[in-house]
Amino acid sequence: MITANFLLAGVGGQGTLLASDIVADIGMRVGADVKKSEVHGMSQRGGAVTSHVRWGGRVSSPLCEKGAVDYFIAQEMLEALRWIEFVKPGGTVLLSRQQIVPTSTVYGADQYPVDDHVVATIKKVAGTVLLIDAKKTAEELGNARVANSVLLGALSAQMGMPPDDWLAVITVRVPQRHVELNRQAFFAGREKDWRI
Amino acid sequence: MTKKQLLSGNEALARGAWEAGVEVAAAYPGTPSTEILENVSRYPEIYSEWSANEKVALDVAIGAAYAGKRAMATMKHVGLNVASESLFYASYTGVNAGLVIVNADDPGLHSSQNEQDNRHYAKFAKVPMLEPSDSQEAKEMVGAALELSEQFDTPVILRTTTRTSHAKSIVELGERKTLPKRPYEKNPQKYVMIPGFAKRRHPVVEERMKKLEAYAETCPYNKVEMGGLELGIVATGPSYQYARDVFPTASFLKLGMVWPMPKKLIAEFASKVKRLIVVEELDPFFEENIRIMGIQAEGKSIFPLVDEFSPEVVRKSAHAAGLIDAPPIEHQLDKGALPMRPPVLCAGCGHRDVFWVLRKLKVTVNSDIGCYALGVMPPLNASDTIGCMGASIGVAAGMRRGDLEGPNVAVIGDSTFFHAGMPPLANAIYNQTPFTTIVVDNRTTGMTGHQGNPSSGMTLHHDMHPTVDIEKVVRGMGVDEVYKVESRDLDDFEDAVKKAVKSNKPAVVIAYTPCVFVTSHPREAYTIVEEDCNGCTMCFRIGCPAIYKSTVMDDKHNRPKALIDPLACVGCGLCFDVCARQAILEGVLKQEATLTTHVA
Numbered sequence: 078m079i080t081a082n083f084l085l086a087g088v089g090g091q092g093t094l095l096a097s098d099i100v101a102d103i104g105m106r107v108g109a110d111v112k113k114s115e116v117h118g119m120s121q122r123g124g125a126v127t128s129h130v131r132w133g134g135r136v137s138s139p140l141c142e143k144g145a146v147d148y149f150i151a152q153e154m155l156e157a158l159r160w161i162e163f164v165k166p167g168g169t170v171l172l173s174r175q176q177i178v179p180t181s182t183v184y185g186a187d188q189y190p191v192d193d194h195v196v197a198t199i200k201k202v203a204g205t206v207l208l209i210d211a212k213k214t215a216e217e218l219g220n221a222r223v224a225n226s227v228l229l230g231a232l233s234a235q236m237g238m239p240p241d242d243w244l245a246v247i248t249v250r251v252p253q254r255h256v257e258l259n260r261q262a263f264f265a266g267r268e269k270d271w272r273i
Numbered sequence: 274m275t276k277k278q279l280l281s282g283n284e285a286l287a288r289g290a291w292e293a294g295v296e297v298a299a300a301y302p303g304t305p306s307t308e309i310l311e312n313v314s315r316y317p318e319i320y321s322e323w324s325a326n327e328k329v330a331l332d333v334a335i336g337a338a339y340a341g342k343r344a345m346a347t348m349k350h351v352g353l354n355v356a357s358e359s360l361f362y363a364s365y366t367g368v369n370a371g372l373v374i375v376n377a378d379d380p381g382l383h384s385s386q387n388e389q390d391n392r393h394y395a396k397f398a399k400v401p402m403l404e405p406s407d408s409q410e411a412k413e414m415v416g417a418a419l420e421l422s423e424q425f426d427t428p429v430i431l432r433t434t435t436r437t438s439h440a441k442s443i444v445e446l447g448e449r450k451t452l453p454k455r456p457y458e459k460n461p462q463k464y465v466m467i468p469g470f471a472k473r474r475h476p477v478v479e480e481r482m483k484k485l486e487a488y489a490e491t492c493p494y495n496k497v498e499m500g501g502l503e504l505g506i507v508a509t510g511p512s513y514q515y516a517r518d519v520f521p522t523a524s525f526l527k528l529g530m531v532w533p534m535p536k537k538l539i540a541e542f543a544s545k546v547k548r549l550i551v552v553e554e555l556d557p558f559f560e561e562n563i564r565i566m567g568i569q570a571e572g573k574s575i576f577p578l579v580d581e582f583s584p585e586v587v588r589k590s591a592h593a594a595g596l597i598d599a600p601p602i603e604h605q606l607d608k609g610a611l612p613m614r615p616p617v618l619c620a621g622c623g624h625r626d627v628f629w630v631l632r633k634l635k636v637t638v639n640s641d642i643g644c645y646a647l648g649v650m651p652p653l654n655a656s657d658t659i660g661c662m663g664a665s666i667g668v669a670a671g672m673r674r675g676d677l678e679g680p681n682v683a684v685i686g687d688s689t690f691f692h693a694g695m696p697p698l699a700n701a702i703y704n705q706t707p708f709t710t711i712v713v714d715n716r717t718t719g720m721t722g723h724q725g726n727p728s729s730g731m732t733l734h735h736d737m738h739p740t741v742d743i744e745k746v747v748r749g750m751g752v753d754e755v756y757k758v759e760s761r762d763l764d765d766f767e768d769a770v771k772k773a774v775k776s777n778k779p780a781v782v783i784a785y786t787p788c789v790f791v792t793s794h795p796r797e798a799y800t801i802v803e804e805d806c807n808g809c810t811m812c813f814r815i816g817c818p819a820i821y822k823s824t825v826m827d828d829k830h831n832r833p834k835a836l837i838d839p840l841a842c843v844g845c846g847l848c849f850d851v852c853a854r855q856a857i858l859e860g861v862l863k864q865e866a867t868l869t870t871h872v873a
Contacts, residue, residue, distance in 0.1 A: 139440035142584035144602025187612035
């Protein structure tokens, strides 16, 4: 039985919930007990979105405990820094090289953190960091919206799992007309070594 | 093979209603309960509706239960405050067919004005309460609650919290039960709560509570799970799940039936363990009631009284109290100050126009519950008070009577107006209190995810029914000073507010401002003309999420110019209106704006 804690973090509109639904479905498909929890009340209004997914024999808490996340999928640089404390010492961070600027940096004095600071801080916690050009890769394939499949492809490789279950779930979960593009994005993420 | 699905607590509650043969369900939307009725609406066997408010929803459900069909009303925790009067009479009258009230508390105030603990309502109204700790239990407990309701002739509250409602876990699906309709028999002594009859119902209620206490001893949702005898944990809901992770070797008493509590079972469990520890979010409800039984219990001396629990909150508290050896993992990191992402009004939201003008007019703003509550956030900083649904108008009247210096206005949305805004407006007319009410009519219940309401006429099932016209309503109520304007036209809106305030009478301005999610976007994105922009920051101050600081600096003032994100901009034009340098280019008109019935 695979036991794993996942945290996904992004900003409203990035598809955090769909990506976490896919991770949860894959857990069910491989026979795990699965729980998933998220806070999404304000996501439509530009808020931060996090989603916790847990696989195990018998999962109790639907929330991952701080310091116990095995795989942190960060869809945005600032959100990666915000939630890094959830990762267990030596855990794995999949970091999408994307910035979404909060409005408080526009009307106020808030500063968006610089990439080097984000990466250096994450490295203090994580054992493995993958810096992934998810959005750029997706755009090169023709649609920025398949960026999450790039991340999921990289995750599947990092977990040492064969692609079949992942592709089966992605096929069901994404709109029919985008299945092929998502498949390409999945493999683009899976086949490249993003480790830094 | 049984079919298994990963369902949220709210999806499971809807499924549970369907399986248990519920035939009537009513609700007013409210986070975290909204999705229950949205999911119920997919089952054609159940009549379901958005009601005008939670009290109406509960009355509808009570009436359906009287008439003989299993019924459900759902609401968020503060919704039960609105519906509480109905809860209390229904406790006395009892039901005919089963009645379940699903109540979703919000520890942590993810989207609420307080974090009240509604377990107290069960004790207060003398009705039983169940609480699930995952989706499977949520589904089952709807049926269990209805059985209890019919067996003991009482409404039953099924309490969830945000975590249980929104977390997903695996559920085994079952089939729908079909039940014969229970005939309604006229029985005024039971259903008419005039004092003489109600007085005779009170002993019936007390007798019922005794029977329910006896039932609680054998209720299958009160489970003892013996482990080590050092610690005995009493918990329910999500707290039970966190505690299972933090205390893997302890003994557990899981109280799925929150009220009434099983005295013998608790005493027996307490006698077997060295320390009885209650892990419960919010108030010490179990702890106090266990102590009233004369049993030693610890709870709030260890765990916090405020905010939502999480595994780390439970672990940290337990470690500090010496209950466990393993400390929580806490990384020491120097992250610097991180910008927050508070919710903001959407790009193109008409409420922004309203607050832009109100701030300019320097009036005191008594606001209300809805998306427009975000008008209090920077950079608009427009609102002075927000309390609960409908409070804007009554508080505005009171501030007027309290001789507030300078004018004040009430701001209330269309859905909130029909929910709780009409009585205080009638009051203002009746007492001729001179202040202006601004109804921001965006034709939807936005904050909870764009549900229909009497103003839009769109039902839970997305059918279009006749709309209740706010202008006709307020004129019919007796307001003479009525102005209906599109807030997008800033000058018209400003003019209307000035005239209304100046009238020194109870006045109403209807600011028609359809939500960007229920209208087509008439214009393409606006653009900044880089050479004309000098980075004056005027457009930054409207707080539009489509406007950014450019990396291009204005040389003269050494400050960043503005930039508009063409994907986020919906072409509302407020930035164009506030730009003093005509440095913004209007988007191309695609079509006339039209209301759409489609919602996300």
